[in-house]
Amino acid sequence: MDTKYIEVDKNVDNLNTYPQIIDAAKRLKQNEVVAFPTETVYGLGGNAKSDDAVRKIxxxxxxxxxxxxxxxxxxxxxxxxxVDAVPEKARTLMKTFWPGPLTIIFQKKEGVLSEIATAGLSTVAIRMPEHPVALALIQASGLPIAAPSANRSGRPSPTTAEHVWEDLNGRVSAIVDAGPTGIGVESTVLDCTGELPQILRPGGVTKEQIEAEIGIVKVDPALTNQEEAPKSPGMKYTHYAPDAPLFLVKGGREYIQQLISDKKNEGFRVGVLTTEENRAYYTSDFVQVCGRRSQLETVASGLYDALRSFNKADVEIIFSEVFENKGVGVAIMNRLLKAAGHKVITEA
Structure with missing residues (x-):
C-alpha cells in the first residue's frame, strides 16, 4: 500500500479542524491505521471499536x-x-496526570470495544495523551483509538516520524509527522482493578510521583524477575532491540573500555552506548550518546534513537552503561534490559 506522509505544525490553533488532521481522521473512520505522535513515542492508531482496524495494527x-x-x-x-467503574484512586490519578504519560487499567464494559484490542480480557488499558496532535486527531475522528508504538515488533520504539517511516512505510495508511516526541519512553501502566494498584510497566510517570498522590503501590514481579510472566501491554515479548547483540555492563569506564578493546582485538566492530559525561573516554568503532547522566530525562528522551543508530553504524556487538534504578531510571533500565535480553556483564 502507499503510505501518505502528512506533516503537521503542532502549534497551529484549532488543530482538530486542520485539513491534514481531517485527512488522517478520515482514514481512521475508514478503519485504516495511522501513525501519529504522542508525548512519549509515536503510536500506530486504529479504531478501537473495529476488529478489522485492530487486525491491521x-x-x-x-x-x-x-x-x-x-x-x-x-x-x-x-x-x-x-469502563464499568472508576475507582477513587484512579480518579485521583486521572485528575493529576491526564493528559499525560500514565495508562490506567480498568474493568471494561462488555460489547463496546473490539475484543481483539483487549485480547479478550475483562480489563482495558486507557490513557489520554498529552500531545496536541494526538488529542486533535482523536477528537476529529470521534473514536477511541487503539495504539501501540508505531514500530515493527521487537525494534526500538519510534520517537520521530522518520523512525516510523523506516519500519512501516508501505504497511500503514498514513504517518502524521509533528516532529520528535518529548519524553521518549512509553507511558507508565498502572493496574487499578485490585485493592492495591500495581505498576505493570514503568514509564513517564514515576512510582514516586504516583505514591505521592495515592500512597503505596505494588510493582509487577516480572519487572525484576524475568521468570515471571509480564501482565502489561507491550511487555510480553522481546522489545527495543538493535540488530547487534547488546550487553549491559555494571562496571566502571575502565572495565567497559577493556571489554571494547578485547572485542576489537578479536576483530569485532564494537559500539558503546554512553552519556555526554563519558563520551570522550571511550575508544570504539562507534560511540553513541543517549543523554546526560546528570539529567536522566534526557537519557529517556534519547534512548530509542540511540539504539536505532547502531543499526546504521553496522556494529557487531554493543556495550552499554547502566543507570540508577530510581525515578525515570527505572523505565530506562527496564527498556535496556529488554533490549539486551537481560544480558548483563558485572565487573568482578
Whole structure:
C-alpha cells in the first residue's frame, strides 16, 4: 500500500479542524491505521471499536495478537463509555496526570470495544495523551483509538516520524509527522482493578510521583524477575532491540573500555552506548550518546534513537552503561534490559 506522509505544525490553533488532521481522521473512520505522535513515542492508531482496524495494527507491526492494546481518548468524560467503574484512586490519578504519560487499567464494559484490542480480557488499558496532535486527531475522528508504538515488533520504539517511516512505510495508511516526541519512553501502566494498584510497566510517570498522590503501590514481579510472566501491554515479548547483540555492563569506564578493546582485538566492530559525561573516554568503532547522566530525562528522551543508530553504524556487538534504578531510571533500565535480553556483564 502507499503510505501518505502528512506533516503537521503542532502549534497551529484549532488543530482538530486542520485539513491534514481531517485527512488522517478520515482514514481512521475508514478503519485504516495511522501513525501519529504522542508525548512519549509515536503510536500506530486504529479504531478501537473495529476488529478489522485492530487486525491491521497487529499485521502492520507483526505483533502477536495476544498482547492487548492501550486505548487512547481525548476527553475525560469518554472513560465512562468504556469502563464499568472508576475507582477513587484512579480518579485521583486521572485528575493529576491526564493528559499525560500514565495508562490506567480498568474493568471494561462488555460489547463496546473490539475484543481483539483487549485480547479478550475483562480489563482495558486507557490513557489520554498529552500531545496536541494526538488529542486533535482523536477528537476529529470521534473514536477511541487503539495504539501501540508505531514500530515493527521487537525494534526500538519510534520517537520521530522518520523512525516510523523506516519500519512501516508501505504497511500503514498514513504517518502524521509533528516532529520528535518529548519524553521518549512509553507511558507508565498502572493496574487499578485490585485493592492495591500495581505498576505493570514503568514509564513517564514515576512510582514516586504516583505514591505521592495515592500512597503505596505494588510493582509487577516480572519487572525484576524475568521468570515471571509480564501482565502489561507491550511487555510480553522481546522489545527495543538493535540488530547487534547488546550487553549491559555494571562496571566502571575502565572495565567497559577493556571489554571494547578485547572485542576489537578479536576483530569485532564494537559500539558503546554512553552519556555526554563519558563520551570522550571511550575508544570504539562507534560511540553513541543517549543523554546526560546528570539529567536522566534526557537519557529517556534519547534512548530509542540511540539504539536505532547502531543499526546504521553496522556494529557487531554493543556495550552499554547502566543507570540508577530510581525515578525515570527505572523505565530506562527496564527498556535496556529488554533490549539486551537481560544480558548483563558485572565487573568482578
Amino acid at each position: 497487529f499485521e502492520a507491526k507483526g505483533r502477536p495478537s495476544d498482547n492487548p492494546l492501550i486505548i487512547h481518548i481525548s476527553e475525560l468524560e469518554q472513560i465512562h463509555e468504556f
